[in-house]
Every structure is written in C-alpha cells, then in structure tokens.
Amino acid sequence: GAGVSQSPSNKVTEKGKDVELRCDPISGHTALYWYRQSLGQGLEFLIYFQGNSAPDKSGLPSDRFSAERTGGSVSTLTIQRTQQEDSAVYLCASSEWGDPRRQPQHFGDGTRLSIL
Amino acid sequence: AQTVTQSQPEMSVQEAETVTLSCTYDTSESDYYLFWYKQPPSRQMILVIRQEAYKQQNATENRFSVNFQKAAKSFSLKISDSQLGDAAMYFCAYRSLWENNAGNMLTFGGGTRLMVKP
Numbered sequence: 698g699a700g701v702s703q704s705p706s707n708k709v710t711e712k713g714k715d716v717e718l719r720c721d722p723i724s725g726h727t728a729l730y731w732y733r734q735s736l737g738q739g740l741e742f743l744i745y746f747q748g749n750s751a752p753d754k755s756g757l758p759s760d761r762f763s764a765e766r767t768g769g770s771v772s773t774l775t776i777q778r779t780q781q782e783d784s785a786v787y788l789c790a791s792s793e794w795g796d797p798r799r800q801p802q803h804f805g806d807g808t809r810l811s812i813l
Numbered sequence: 814a815q816t817v818t819q820s821q822p823e824m825s826v827q828e829a830e831t832v833t834l835s836c837t838y839d840t841s842e843s844d845y846y847l848f849w850y851k852q853p854p855s856r857q858m859i860l861v862i863r864q865e866a867y868k869q870q871n872a873t874e875n876r877f878s879v880n881f882q883k884a885a886k887s888f889s890l891k892i893s894d895s896q897l898g899d900a901a902m903y904f905c906a907y908r909s910l911w912e913n914n915a916g917n918m919l920t921f922g923g924g925t926r927l928m929v930k931p
Contacts, residue, residue: 739921804858
C-alpha cells in the first residue's frame, strides 16, 4: 500500500520568501507528526496532530512556523519569511488510531528545503 | 525532558564483519520504548528494531540485535554479517509511554553514519 507521501521532494527558495510543505499520511492514520532534520543532526520534533483535536505545537521553533491539517488527512507546514537557518530536511510521519504511545510511526521521504 | 546521545558520528565495518553502534539516554521514567532507525540516502526513516524497557530480553531482528542495559541507560545496536546495503545513517530514538503532549513523539540522537567496506 501507499506510504507517507511528501511534496515537494526538494525546495530551493530565497531568504524572506514563504514556503509550504505538504504531507499526505497513510490512509486511515489519524496521528501525524512533523520533524526537522538539520544537516548532520538528528530529528527534532515540531508539531503533532491527532484526529480533529487541537495540535500540539510545542516543538515549533518560532512563530514563523505554522501547520494545519485539513479534514484530518493532508497536512501543510508553512514557514513564513524564511531564514537560512530554516534549511533542513522536513520529515512527516503518521501512525494508526489507538494508543499513540504504542503505534509505530511511518515516515515519508522528507522535503529538503534550501534557503539561499 | 529526555535526551538521547550517540557518541560515534561515524563507524566503518568490513563486509561480513560485525559492528556495534552505541546509544545512551537520560530519563527519569521507568517504562518506555527505545528504537533504532536506519536512514539511507533516500531519506526515509526505516524502523530496524525496538525494545520495550520493561522487557529484560534483548530484541533481535535477523542480523540486528540490541544490548539493552537499563541501569546504565545504554542501548547499543549490533549488526552481524554486515552487508553493503547496511550503509546508512542510524538513529537511536526514545519514546515515553506516559500520557503527555505531542502524542509521545520520538526523541532522537544525533545519528551515526555507518560505512561498509567491500
């Protein structure tokens, strides 16, 4: 079956521009996570969605970052007024309904964002 | 907050040999999950193996096994009979089992790049 799909695969943009990154989770998965992976680093949690509940935004690094999830499925991560330190790979993961502590997270291939 | 540390930025192993990747973590919790993920150049995170902290028996998955030392908060990954396809970044990750925010997200170490020599 289809896995987690992310688009675009790569994005290059100028400093100060806004960007939108998309994540299409596995069908039926209600939990969705965004992570950021800076060059040579591990993954850093950004935001979490579960069904129609209010998202947990505790990992967002600044108010330039926001995310939404329409209809409990596709999610969009938006970065406004991009800065060079935003350059990273942005990974999305989803998991099934049930105890979120016990459901494995399935990852997409990520979007590599490069800010010039 | 939990932290995960991987002290080996890079490791290399000869094909068919065995290699061990180190991971230590810090937590005040008594029950949790630990994971090893593999990230090839395709960037996708692939789950290699997972361990529940309350289980004393070390997890194994074919050529992959772990040495879980709960008291020492150590969780190393052993890859036996290394293959060229094992070359990748390997990440150790922690997941709390307690109800908290963020859906019990994963906390990752900085990664170890494994190179396999033919």
